Amino acid sequence: MDVHNTPNFPRKRGSAGMLRFGIATWVVGLVLIGFAGTPSDKPAGKPSGTLPPLQVDPKTAPRLEEGPSEPPRSKKTTKKRADNSACYVCHGNYEGEELAQVHAEGNVGCVDCHGPSLGHRNAEDHLTPPDKMYPAEAIDPACQACHATHDAPAKKVLARWRQKCPQKTEPEQLTCTDCHGYHRLARREILWDKRTGKLLSSKPASDAQTNQ
Numbered sequence: 001m002d003v004h005n006t007p008n009f010p011r012k013r014g015s016a017g018m019l020r021f022g023i024a025t026w027v028v029g030l031v032l033i034g035f036a037g038t039p040s041d042k043p044a045g046k047p048s049g050t051l052p053p054l055q056v057d058p059k060t061a062p063r064l065e066e067g068p069s070e071p072p073r074s075k076k077t078t079k080k081r082a083d084n085s086a087c088y089v090c091h092g093n094y095e096g097e098e099l100a101q102v103h104a105e106g107n108v109g110c111v112d113c114h115g116p117s118l119g120h121r122n123a124e125d126h127l128t129p130p131d132k133m134y135p136a137e138a139i140d141p142a143c144q145a146c147h148a149t150h151d152a153p154a155k156k157v158l159a160r161w162r163q164k165c166p167q168k169t170e171p172e173q174l175t176c177t178d179c180h181g182y183h184r185l186a187r188r189e190i191l192w193d194k195r196t197g198k199l200l201s202s203k204p205a206s207d208a209q210t211n212q
Contacts, residue, residue: 079105079107080107081104081105081107082103082104082106082107082108082109082110082112083109084100084104084109084110086121087109087110087111087121090126091110091185093185093186094110094183097181097182097183098180098181098182099177099180099181099182099183100181100183102181108146113132113134113142114130114131114132114133115130115131115132116131117130117131117132119131126190127190127199127202129192129197129199133192133194133195133197134194135194135195136175138194139175139176139177140175140176143176147176157179160179161174161178161179164178164179165178165179189202189203190202
């Protein structure tokens with residue numbers, strides 16, 4: 001029987017071919033054995049894709065509270081202004097008067113100098129005096145309670161004196177309100193004694209303010 005010409009039997013390979021086949025099989029086996037014997041870098045018992053735990057040195061690692069803090073945000077504040085609207089109901093001439101406005105901008109209102117004066121405000125006959133009134137000799141001490149110094153140059157003081165009250169010829173006659181603002185009524189119908197609060201007159205008196 002000729003096995004070389006029978007399709008059911010494989011042909012015999014030459015010795016050189018068998019040698020190459022054997023060497024290739026041996027090399028592949030060694031490679032597979034090498035992969036199987038290489039230790040894994042992943043820790044045992046950890047699923048694939050899990051990172052190792054973070055190691056922090058407490059001596060060198062910065063603490064959260066030691067980090068740079070955010071600078072405090074500046075709060076936008078609105079300066080409070082004194083509300084004199086209740087007084088302006090009757091004394092509207094002071095709404096634009098210099099002395100009243102400058103003090104109102106500093107949150108110093110009518111009531112800070114003249115008291116709440118609720119009786120005065122609610123008197124329909126207008127005969128009840130304010131809580132506090134200031135005769136000439138009491139004006140400067142009242143101002144100095146808040147304004148301890150007067151830093152205006154001498155030339156400016158003299159110029160204001162001549163402009164505002166030239167009828168006063170002696171320095172002792174001057175008061176703070178002679179130069180600062182025009183804090184008086186041009187015409188008064190009701191007069192009180194500013195020292196005692198006693199009603200003096202309830203009739204029109206155009207020149208009465210000059211002596212008050």
